[in-house]
Amino acid sequence: MGKLEAKNIEKYFKHDGKQLKTLDGINLNVNDGEFVCIVGTSGCGKSTFLRTIAGLETPDSGKILLDGQPLSDTGPDRIMVFQEGALFPWLNVRDNVEYGLKVAGIPKEKRNEISHRYLDMMQLTQFATSYTYQLSTGMKQRVAIARALVMEPDVLLMDEPFAALDPQTRDLLLVEMQLIWQKTKKTIIFVTHNVAEAVVLGTRVLVFSHRPAKIKKEVEIDYQRPRLTDDENLLPYQKKILAELRPEVKK
């Protein structure tokens, strides 16, 4: 039994009055502490699958199990980091990071203590009282990651969190993300359309076919960390994945 299991997940969307199959019976078993990356073309359904795990979409059939227990609604055991961060502009960085703790009714001193730890981990301490409009895109994503980590979720779900970043910032965050994963031993499912990113981060990379989405190929990546995007030893993995992905782009 894995930490998180997806069993035969199917999902349809209405499009021009027709039922369009988006997820085609996806089965996935993620072990505790795994870093699973999902790559696929834009609009292939990979984000829908992640949102289904998060409980933000309801599958038309199949189920999601966490520690063997079926899940129905969204909840803080599976925290999502959104593509654009989805930070609250009316709260400063610290209050954003503490949001989930606050709605859980955790007292202020305890909240401050927890948020301090993660702000420190994400190198945000000096920005604790800044508002989001004062932050760069990279900083915002750091806050979004800190906000997710304070919840200490069983599974961290990341939906193309680095897609809008410039290459330098992205490379930096890719290294940091690996260190965070090693430090916190979190189970992470990370969706991206960037193959190099997936190869650097993942212990396992899943290639999704274009609509309807299915797991087309699984690639295990057993290589030292922290990995860098320009490491030539990672190129064969990238090639293998790209070879699977290329026919999907044409669909």
Place this chain on the structure above:
Amino acid sequence: MKPNVLAKKIGFYALIIIAWQGIDSAEIWPDNIFPSPFEVLEDLAYGISDASLFFGIGTSLLRLVIGLGIAIAGGLVLGIFMARVETVNQTIGSLVLGLQSIPSIAWVPLAILWFGLTDSGIIFVTAIGAIFAVTINTYTGVKNINPSYIEAARNMGAKEGQLIITVLIPAAFPYIISGFKQGWAFAWRGVIGAELLFSFLGLGFLLNVGRQLNDVSQVIAIMIVIMGIGILVDGVVFKRIEDKVMTRWGLR
């Protein structure tokens, strides 16, 4: 305000007063129809010296604050409810649009019949004139919230009640503040209009007294006070809140 903008404004108003004085000096109309700026100023000074002006302003503003407060509270609840429950929008929502087209003055006869010539009647007219503007803006604001905010909050464990307080209202605030601003404008018109017709204390009442006494300068003096309060509330209170909200929410 930049000094040159301020200078332009002062110059403009000075020109108006000079022109006004010029027309008065030309003696085209008699003084009881067209008073000089000085006579209006005298009336203002008189109102200040016997405190009747302050009493009028205080009475009108108190009614405004209570009426607007009711409108804001009611409009927020109604607007959020409309945005979150489709049936409420389809039913009450259509009625709100209809009711909004009724000028607040048109509520006066009903208010007099229901409440008599009382403070409550005037407050009723004020509140009902403002509530639908707050409602519609709140509704639009909540409908336009970035769905990721709501998803993120639910994902982090916020229940519906917490969602309303911690996400829906703050996220919709740029719209809600326009609702308050519109609501205030409607409420201010409503309160003055109702006081005129109720003829029961306040600035509207003072306007009416001026008319009954054939005192044109008092009428104009009160109108200037009404306008001045309008400028003050719009330009100082709302502008400051709006500036802060727009900056923080990243809208400019």
